[in-house]
Amino acid sequence: xxxxxxxxxxxxxxxxxxxxxxxxxxxxxxxxxxxxxxxxxxxxxxxxxxxxxxxxxxxxxxxxxxxxxxxxxxxxxxxxxxxxxxxxxxxxxxxxxxxxxxxxxxxxxxxxxxxxxxxxxxxxxxxxxxxxxxxxxxxxxxxxxxxxxxxxxxxxxxxxxxxxxxxxxxxxxxxxxxxxxxxxxxxxxxxxxxxxxxxxxxxxxxxxxxxxxxxxxxxxxxxxxxxxxxxxxxxxxxxxxxxxxxxxxxxxxxxxxxxxxxxxxxxxxxxxxxxxxxxxxxxxxxxxxxxxxxxxxxxxxxxxxxxxxxxxxxxxxxxxxxxxxxxxxxxxxxxxxxxxxxxxxxxxxxxxxxxxxxxxxxxxxxxxxxxxxxxxxxxxxxxxxxxx
Amino acid sequence: xxxxxxxxxxxxxxxxxxxxxxxxxxxxxxxxxxxxxxxxxxxxxxxxxxxxxxxxxxxxxxxxxxxxxxxxxxxxxxxxx
Numbered sequence: 001x002x003x004x005x006x007x008x009x010x011x012x013x014x015x016x017x018x019x020x021x022x023x024x025x026x027x028x029x030x031x032x033x034x035x036x037x038x039x040x041x042x043x044x045x046x047x048x049x050x051x052x053x054x055x056x057x058x059x060x061x062x063x064x065x066x067x068x069x070x071x072x073x074x075x076x077x078x079x080x081x082x083x084x085x086x087x088x089x090x091x092x093x094x095x096x097x098x099x100x101x102x103x104x105x106x107x108x109x110x111x112x113x114x115x116x117x118x119x120x121x122x123x124x125x126x127x128x129x130x131x132x133x134x135x136x137x138x139x140x141x142x143x144x145x146x147x148x149x150x151x152x153x154x155x156x157x158x159x160x161x162x163x164x165x166x167x168x169x170x171x172x173x174x175x176x177x178x179x180x181x182x183x184x185x186x187x188x189x190x191x192x193x194x195x196x197x198x199x200x201x202x203x204x205x206x207x208x209x210x211x212x213x214x215x216x217x218x219x220x221x222x223x224x225x226x227x228x229x230x231x232x233x234x235x236x237x238x239x240x241x242x243x244x245x246x247x248x249x250x251x252x253x254x255x256x257x258x259x260x261x262x263x264x265x266x267x268x269x270x271x272x273x274x275x276x277x278x279x280x281x282x283x284x285x286x287x288x289x290x291x292x293x294x295x296x297x298x299x300x301x302x303x304x305x306x307x308x309x310x311x312x313x314x315x316x317x318x319x320x321x322x323x324x325x326x327x328x329x330x331x332x333x334x335x336x337x338x339x340x341x342x343x344x345x346x347x348x349x350x351x352x353x354x355x356x357x358x359x360x361x362x363x364x365x366x367x368x369x370x371x372x373x374x375x376x377x378x379x380x381x382x383x384x385x386x387x388x
Numbered sequence: 389x390x391x392x393x394x395x396x397x398x399x400x401x402x403x404x405x406x407x408x409x410x411x412x413x414x415x416x417x418x419x420x421x422x423x424x425x426x427x428x429x430x431x432x433x434x435x436x437x438x439x440x441x442x443x444x445x446x447x448x449x450x451x452x453x454x455x456x457x458x459x460x461x462x463x464x465x466x467x468x469x
Contacts, residue, residue, distance in 0.1 A: 159408055222443050298406030
């Protein structure tokens, strides 16, 4: 046993970085006295603003603008270890890193996000475009530049996936772009959803479905991608529907991190952490928390979710360090999420909700579109540093 | 012991999961099942009693039963194709 409280944060994305910085702020004196240590472990040491990828494909964004050194975003009191987590040894409260290092912890925060697995569907990587990496988004941009007409299929290979509005946003933005380029009449646009409506949340579906109709985008429900036929250029669903394409845009399958399954923290095959919806504790463990895309919570896998969850994890850990119970407005997570939603033609709307209050998106206007652009441009100065 | 009504090949306990979780769990189960297998999905999300039968119809499988239990529904489906 040590008298020091060792707080280990796995993942240097939105959730991990914000959690570490808020902990450093709240526990500043204890860290300076050597009573508390906050360490972030990140696989690459680079912090990437993933919501910007869509704008590489759709809005002239550049990949280099979406990445900063994690060290530059972290409070100087936070230690950064760059390395891949191999496993968590729960019996010893130790995290093992691929280079052989062993990091002991008293409090563990898991913010390791989601992985994309395009390779899990045969021919996905050669036939389908997506916008879940900077490179893929750039390839999609080039394919759109080369597109002069034909069938565009936009769909979701499986659920859950990051940034739920993104595929609808891409459909709306592509439709707008084709109109602006004067080739809308040469294109058919199809939107394929794995569930019985356009979007998981009913109120958002009710907002989006008439917009799909108005834009002439054909909605195909219960379309779970089964195969891609590169010869015939057809994507086939498990439900037996076949959609021919000239340009195929699919959200790739997602999973949680493999080491979480290997360490017995998350069940296979999904790898999502069983997380208490209010306390954000993992699997009933007192000293292990999860936030962001890594959880199994019935919420958007989005930076916004992690942004609202981080103060709750921080309050729980600070309370444990101070020997009290969590209190105040961050004592429990209420399921708060806020996402901007692009509609196309320079308009957007806002999805704001929690566990008890579904979103009631306002009528799309230019303000919410601009809000999203400003948020994206100022992200590195605000969110990871806990300024908003 | 869980009391359900079916003699299923496999039971998928999706209780506590929210829409579209139970449907996605069933879809995974159907992918792994053989034609003729009977799957029971247990869901505490009220949306499942509408969404899952609709999906079964669209996917061309056979809805055997939908039974309301205390706090959850049990939907039994046969994989037909």
